[in-house]
Structures are given as C-alpha cells and as structure tokens.
Amino acid sequence: MRQIKNRWPVREQAELLEKLGKMMVRGYTLLDALKMLELQLNKKQRADISFGMRKLTEGYPVFQVMNLISFHKDAVSIIYFAEQHENLAFAFSQSGELLQRKIDQAEKIKKAAKYPLFLIMTVCIIAYILKAAIVPQFSAIYDSMNIETPFLTASILSLFDSFTFLFILMLLMFMAAAAYYLFRLRKQSPEARMLFFIRIPLLGRILKLFNSYFLSLQLSNLLKSGLSIYESLKAFESQPFLPFYQKEAKCFIKRLKQGEAIDEILKGRPFYEKDLSKAIAHGQLNGQLHRELYSYSQFLIGRLEKKAEQWTGIIQPLIYGFTAAMILILYLSMLLPMYQMMNQL
Template sequence: MRIKKRWVLKDQAIFLKRLSSLLEKGYSLNEAMKFTAIDLSEEKKQDILFCLNELSKGVLLRTTFEKLQFHSEVLSYLYFSEKHGNLEFALREGGEMLNRKMIQHEKLKKVLQYPLFLFFTIGILMYISQSVIAPQFEQIYRSMNLKQSFLTEVLFFIFRGSTFFMVFLVLLFICGLIFYVAFFKNLLPQEKMRMSLKIPLWKKFALLLNSYYFSLQLSNLLKSGLSIYESLTVFENQNLLPFFRDEAAWFIRQLKKGDRFEVLVERNEFYEKELTQVVAYGQANGHLARELYTYSQFVLERIETKMMKWIMLIQPAAYLAVGLTVLIMYLSMILPMYHMMEAL
C-alpha cells in the first residue's frame, strides 16, 4: 500500500521533532505518535493510525514512513537507528536535517526571486527589441544609406547572438539529459561519485557531505557497541544509499586482507583528508565513536557555511547580470537614434 503524498518537508520536520522530544521525555513510540496526532489534520491523523496499525503487526517504523513517502534521508537515519537502537537521536537528527534543507531553500528562494522576475521581464523586452526595434533601425540605416557606428554594430551583434545563445543552452540541456539517461544513470555509485568529483565547484562540497554522513552514522553504530567491521556490515546491508553500501563492501574486502581502517580511509578519495587523522586519533585513545561524532558536527558547520557563501554570491551576480542587460537595452535604443541625429 502506498499513500498519496501529503507530508511536505515542513510537516515531516515538525512531526519528527515532536516525536523525538516525547521519546526523550519517556513516552513510548505508540504514545508519542498518538499524542502528536492530536492537532494534525484528519488526513494526517489517518496516516498516524495507519502507522500504528502497521507497527502493531511488527512492521518497522522506517517501512511505515516509507509508505507515507517521507524524505529518503530520514529513512536512512531510521535504518541506522534500527541497528544502533537510538530512535530518539535518529528522529531528532532527521527533523533537524529537514529544517536545514528548508531554511537553505527559503534563503535561496528569497535571493533569486526578484532577479528571476527581472530576468523574465527583461527577456520579454529583449525579444521585442530583437524582433521589432532592431530590424526597424537596420532598415532605417539602409534607407538613409548610413554607416553604423562600432557600438551600434556591437549591440546589433549581441541581439542576433542572443538567439543563438538561447538555442545553444537548449541544445546543451538536451545533450546533458541524453548523457544522463544513456550513460551516467547506468554507472556504478562509485563511478558516479568519481565523475562528480571532477566538477570543480562541486568537488569540495561532495567530499564534505560524504565525510559528514559517514562519520555521523559510523559513530552511532560504534557507540551502540558494534565493532568497525560490524558497523560496516550494517552499511553494506542497506539499499537506501547505494554509494555507502558499495563503500562499505570495499572497506570490508580490504579489512579482510589485513589493512588497517585508518589506512583505508587515507587511500579513499571520497572523503576529506582530516577524516584519516580523526580515525587514527580515535583508535589511539579508544574513543573513536566520540571523535567521529565531534568531527561530523564540525563538518556540518563547514557545509552550512559554504552553502551560505554560495547563496550570498548568487544575489550580487544576478543583479550584475540584470544591470548589464538593462544597460544593453538602453543603449540599443539610444545609440542608433543618437547616431542618426548626428548624420542629419
């Protein structure tokens, strides 16, 4: 059974945080879900009843949330909680993760909203200028036997080139889509990651994301009493995150050959180099779980800082592009008229 999606990210985040808060206060999962459902809509109350009914049959919480179409990262948190036993932590972290996504999305939306509106408006004006105004000016130049000034020729060239540029962008998008469907989609997870790390602006961000998630989930598994080998086996047995599943399989194969874990992390190209030092330090002092969790929080701060930096760079870049477009529009109308007045 698959329920029609009606849990938006905001609703999911609030629900998960309330559940984790009640579990922390000593409520059982059933009691927490019933209490949380009090002020929900009738549709969501039915979803909670469905969850409770599934749980009474022995179905895993992750499976019931999957049927409600909760976010995939929330499901992965719940999967690992089944192994380390800390459901309250998984629900809290899942809710906070969704909150971070929403905050970043809202900030990006606010940054881009006005520039995108301006681009849309100017795009219409550019089309009118290119299809109506520019041809008329060119016709007047020919009828009056006037030679166009250098700046006027440049502006007309920009107008003509804008059409080819838009066609180029459309063709580039189509080629990218064909590449994804025919080639990239069929690659193994490690090959996909390796190829994505070749993108300069994305590489650092991807390394941080990989390091954060791997260190966070591994720390919780180790904290529950599992060994490194057993924790990696948990990663290997899940299908929600194919990349980490295959990564765990690679680590396990190498560990069976006698390699040390910190050496394998150092040889791995998908994580930040600092992770090697954290693993070595944690194994040396006997607190690997603690060191990995602390490191994951440091990495999370770096991810959020980097995202905010990108968002803050987008707005001035967008306004600069809008300003240049407005200047071109203005010059395209003024310069030809000025040039013709000089010729008379």
C-alpha cells in the same frame, strides 16, 4: 508492500520527526506519540500515520514504515541505523534537524536569487520585444537613409540577433545532459555516478562534505552502542536505501579482511574529506573513536552551512551584475541609434 507515492513536504516531515524525538525523550512510546501528533495533522497525513501505526503493530520496523510513507531517504537511513543501536528518540530529533538544515540552506539560496532572477527574466522579455519590434525598425531606417551603421550600434544589434542562437544552444546542452544521465550515467554503478558528480565544481565540494558528515555521524552512533567497526560497516552494507554507502561498506569490509586499517582505506577514497581519516586515526589512538567522529561530524555540518552562506554571497552579486549589464545594453540599444542618426542628418 506498495509504497505511498504522495510525499509530505520536507518541512512537515522535519517538524513531525523533531516532535516525535522530543515526545519520546519525555517518556512517550512511539505509538502514543504518533496518536497524539495525529490530532494536529491534515486528512491525508492522518491517513498516512494511521497506515504507519497499523504496520508498526504488525511488526514492521520503523525505517521500513517511514519508507512506505515516502519519507526523505536521509531520514529513513538515520532511523535504520538508530534501530541498530536502539536510540530512536535521538535519531528522530537528529533526522528532523538534518532535514531542517537542508530546508534552511535551500531557503537562503532561494531568497538570495529570487529578486535578481525576476530582474533577469524581465530584462530578457524586454530584450525579446526590442529584438522583435524595435531593432528591425532601426535597421530599416539605416538602410533607407543609406547610412552606415556605426560599430557600437552594429555590435549591440548583433548581440540581440545572437539571443535566439544562445537560447537554442543552452536548451540543446540541457537536453544533452539529461539524455546522458538517463541513458548512460543512471546505468552505471553508484561509485561511478558519485565520482562523476564529485568532479563537478562546487557540487563536488558539497558532496564530499556531506558524505564525510553522514558516514562519521552514523559510525559514531553505531560505535557508541557497542558495535565494532566491522559490525558497524555490516550495518551499512545491509541497508537498502543508500546504494552508494552500501557499496562503500562492501569495499571497506573486503579491505579490512585483507588487514588494512580503516583510516588507511579512507585515505585513498576520493569521496570524502581528507581529514576524515585523520579524525579516525586520532580517535583510535585515544580510545574514543565514537566521540571523535561525532565531534568531527558537527564540525562538518557547520562547514557545510558556512559554504552555503559563502556561495550565496558570491552568486547574488554576480546575478545583480549580469542584470545591470543587460539593462545598460538595453539602454544603449535604444539611445545610441537615435543620437547617431541625428548626427548624420
């Protein structure tokens, strides 16, 4: 079945999923809720929903229909697991909330960086104009007057001369990273790719938190529906949307068959928070593993949001500081040569 390529904005996906969850809790069937929500959508979205409803009536599972409409992979995977434990209403609300959290975090980062980045771009344009038009004039005046360029002025002029080199170097580094991903990293196994990203500062921390959050939340829902750990991992193994979790589930199942406990397996995996195995061990001891995993997942999502706020608080002052330094250099580059030439006269 051909997939619809034009994806909805993530915010609109989140709104639709949250509304579906609320309506199904109030007693609507999925098709009735979609028919009601269809009236509030634009032409393109109505066409997608009509297509989805046709596929549902033909017997397609909900997660597959969502995938055909190109909904976010995180939302599709949550609905896939929900169909294993038959709690679609909760899963729609849950997936909508997850997408909304991602949007909110991205908005906070954009808001924090928007004005400083504008200042940096403005300063860079001014610096380019100075380098192209004003700096050569100062150099020519020093040469014509046989005046030795002072050290500080020479340093500032050299800094402007290095701008082009730095820009080319950054462009080459970006191209090298893109080529490495396209021709090498993308062809490696999901575990190898995840291990590569885990080793990147900051990004690796986020990935560990999210991996632990997603695994604990979905295991909690599956266990709550009455499945065993083994059956829950088989559900992870059979889903086609997230190859990393699919491979992880295969690894877990293989080691479970060899007699290892799930908490011991997780201790040696570098992709998750270390306290995930402790949460599982504690849940197995008190016989409430699904409750412990759900509580732990909510703790992790709070930690993710806190980390995003902390990094926003660090990045914004750094950008402002860099911008201030650039403005000071521009100011000195224009005033110092004039003062020094006046002193030479």
